[in-house]
Amino acid sequence: MINIGIVAHVDAGKTTLTEQMLYVCGVIKNPGRVDQGNTITDDLAIERQRGITVKASTVSMQWQGQKINLLDTPGHMDFIAEVERSLEVLDVAILAISAKEGVQPQTKVIYNALKRGNIPTIIFINKVDRVGVVLKELYTDIKKDLEDSLYFINSVDAEGTRLASVTDDLNFTEMKVSNQESVALLDDQILITLLVENSVAQDKLDQVAQTLFLKRQIVPVLHGSAILGKGIEPLLNLVVKWGKAVSQASLSARVYKIDRDQHGARRCFVRIFGGELELREVYPIYFKETTFKILKMAVFNGIKPVNCEKAFAGDIVIIYSDRLEIEDIIGEPSLDRNHFSIAVPTLKARVNDQDLAMRKAICDALILLTDEDPFLEFSIHPITEAIEIKIFGVVQKEIIEMQLLERFGIETSIQNPDTIYKERPVKNSTVYRYMYRDGNHYAATVGLKVEPLPVGSGIIYETLVSYGELKKPFQNAVREGTEFGLREGLKGWSLTDVKVSFIYSEFNSVDSTPADFRKLAEEVVKLAIIESGTEYLEPILEFELTVPQYAIGRAISDILKMRGEVNEPVINKERVLLTGILPVDTSKAYEAEISDYTGGNGVLITRFSGYKVVDEKAK
Template identity: 35%
Template sequence: MAVLNLGILAHVDAGKTSLTERLLHAAGIIDEIGRVDDGNTQTDSMALERRRGITIKSAVVSFSIGDRTVNLIDTPGHPDFIAEVERVLGVLDGAVLVVSAVEGVQAQTRILMRVLRRLRIPTIVFVNKVDRGGARYDGLVADIAAKLSPSIVPMGSVAALGTRAARAVPFGVEDVEFVERLVELDDELTAAYLSSSDIPYERARSTLAERSRRGLVHPVFFGSAITGTGVGALIDGITSFLPAAPEDVDAPVSGAVFKVERGPAGEKIAYVRMHAGRLRVRDRLPDGDDKVTAIAVFAEGASVSQPAVAAGSIARLWGLNGIRIGDVIGSSTRAEKHYFSPPTLETVVLPARSGERGTLRAALDQLAEQDPLIDVRQDEIRREITVSLYGEVQKEVIQATLAEEFGLDVCFRETTTINIERVVGTGAAFEIIDVAPNPFLATVGLRIEPGPVNGGVRYRLGVELGSMPYSFMKAVEDTVRETLSQGLHGWQVIDCVVTMTHSGYYPRQSHMHATFDKSMSSTASDFRGLTPLVLMSALAEAGTRVHEPIHRYQLEIPAESFAAVLPVLVRLRAAPLTSSITGGTHSLAGDIPAAEVHGLERRLPSLTSGEGVLESAFDHYRPVDGPAPDRVRRDHNPLNRKEYLLHVLRRV
């Protein structure tokens, strides 16, 4: 049976979890439709999700449509949990993007569609809540074309719009405007339509299906997840306009881990999308020692134990103790990619009871298995634990999860912005083995210089690869990347090129009877100890500049509110780039520091009588004006040679 791995995506409260419930009911998986407000939906299984009425973790549920198995993945809609959406994108064959007929195209909707189009993931748009007061049709279709994609084809209209009796009315061959929109998809269809009195409807619909499966066109359906109107047409559209997963079962094993959770006994369970081949129970991973001890696939609303999982399917795997989110299984060339901006906020987590610091770190490490982007970091000197965040709601969820699942009461320090450092010049340094003041049995020379924007940290060899054992080479490269997590001002250094210019070591020495003499032989620890000193010396010579994250904002306010809003934008360092007035609405777009976004969100309702609409998303980094802000270091500071050696070698 063909498999379709389908993602349901939306801005928060657009109704995607309710749509999931309706699809499961239509497929006969559930007898009664759950409600988000009642906390009894299938995919919101966490107690916290049920209590708050929002999706926090992605969830998989399976059902059949005709001869096709659909693995439906319900994803969070709140922007604080965008990382959970990101991990799902790489496993999808198609997507349904849910838009509210009342609220229309919202900030998260635009961000999601932008990524879906960039990745060419075939996507259907479902306009939900047509039965709600304030629901729109014509204006919303125009907004979808203008803000999401011009390549849309509305598949029907709505009768009794905005009432409980609202009914989705599908277009057919008799709807000339609809057919004309279809024939515009292809030049040959247009020519056939203009030269003949016959409307090539079936051929045109076939062309729509072909273009949609390639992600070039997006059919738009209208309906209501609550009443069920329009959902039948959507189900037909899912089978007609979205492609099934490739069934490459004879190829070498290839898969990707997009979710990790813990079972009742604390065992690690990996969610894997199989791209090719077949994985069986008791198979060892091609690139590791872990052995698969159990497999469960999704079928008809349940997770069912199976002896194997084949290409195209999603499975839960047991026994992979070393597995992490983003790991590749087998021969896959697919690498973990980031489609959304990284977290731009961070906070210190403090246990209510000082004796629970170790327990807190272990608990946060388990949470990081499920969300690596929270990036748990511990200051070994002050023993403080820091986590990265997308927003304040995520902080509340972490606090509640620690309390409910681990019995830990915690508090947080004030949330601060995560800045970065960029190299501004070129610097070089080296230290030679057995030459003062180098106390390590290693020679390391490094040069650092600026790299291309968004190029990351590039490491190069300016020496022969065979000049040292590979383990020493690897120790230097790994230590370089780790050291650059804290630059001259304590922020991560990005977008630079580091070249190894000098290398040297003492071969293994031994006494009689082959006793290893560490005092005369280089080890990897010598290179790990020396590299931070050399790299930070080079970095100090090159210099860095601190940059802060900048969001691109779009603001719509009543025209009469402009005079009150503008001074606030100035105080928040929000630079307007474009400004226009349409009717009674003033539209502004520009840049605002990420640190000020929350302040604007808080002030906007009172400034605009609740009518202001703000969209913002990370756009770029900008140099900080004035004195560079410093971040407290969490290591033994290789910029201070005496302090560093005192802790690393226990001597100066």
């Protein structure tokens, strides 16, 4: 078994490629089309109406006797959380690039994430039949913007025409030379052979390239036209020939997606990295010190899940459970995978409600949606009591409005989002609260020390109280109370870049409960924050802005007005590359402005880069 995912910028042809792979493997009788709203993986009404993928979909197929689980992921940046969770369970990623549009903003974001996740990646150059395609120019851009170590598997005859066809013969001598150079730079034996004999046998070159591919050191490149069904079989052949499922002996599985079936049953999508899962058995949830029992389980067989008694390493299963959550690990973490993050939501929006009945319905619906997408972080504002959610952008806002209407029958609107700021303590502070003294009615004593950390450090918690002095359940309660108390600072935003130390406690063996310590710790950390004071942190984006030379003055002026920072411009022929950082708040609508003043010739690529201190006047 092998698990693959198709990732790409919007409109690069991911879903069409998925349809063709299912068709070639005999899973479906006819490939669907996005423009006709009849695709298999985009099965939500919202997806077919908007023509975009919103949720990652999983299907399976058989090719040359091997089972392939395939994940079709969203392409729009507003749904990057779905992509992020999907990447963590893949054995191989297929990065689709439009031959016409080339390397686009999200192409770079996703490829960088694949590199950080050490995921073997195949590049599939799609739409080679489009008029105006010049593949040599695209290769140059891929090497410059994505990856220099490419290995060409096939080539194209009559590129840029409807007669375009894919051939196993490498048409260009430079392709063959490029392959040899890419491998020789990474393998000493191939280098020596090339220097001595001036050539390398193709089968030997392929063998070494496959090894380098699995080590994430080289990227194979294929060509095709998904809409015309060209280049599909070579892609499938490479997947089963070069791909290899990640597996280990010990039990390890990760929950990467949660949804509801047509009857409302909660489905948890789980990738098994090691060991086996069996019906009616009890399994541990890593780090939660709890267990759950599998009462119903299914594996993928084509486009529909089929109930099963046992599932094995390498497969993806659906577990019907109310106990599991996204990112839960069954057993222990995979030895091959580290959690990584592409982005975090930097916007917060208010959901409008008209009366108590609608308010309850909205809250009930958002509880389910947040269960399926934890990044939403549905909450009630403690002062205004407004219903709030976190989002990545305006498109996601519109999709959630549609989901509320179609899934839950709630017709409402979501206000334009505001930037999510954070707070950071200004100075050290220490607060003690003693049981039954000075208004403390809890049977608990807690002493906490709060210290500011450098920007980007996050939250660090440590306990200096031994388990001999205070047992683990009470210690856990103090930590939970502290974390809850850090959710809202003096200015209404959550705290970060702070170290909290649990330094003192007293315990009453008769009256004390974990709840006492949890509630008191929340109060104590809030008092410590008041004593420390806080400052604003605002979210920052790293950017790459490419504009025509004539627009460089306008671009730099705009960046400085937005309180951004810009590095030395890089001039390449008629275009200029600007890099630097931009505040999220001031640059929300800038992409549209760029398109306006460059006549559509400007490209802005951004990536979340963390937070920095901002003057309250600037905010």
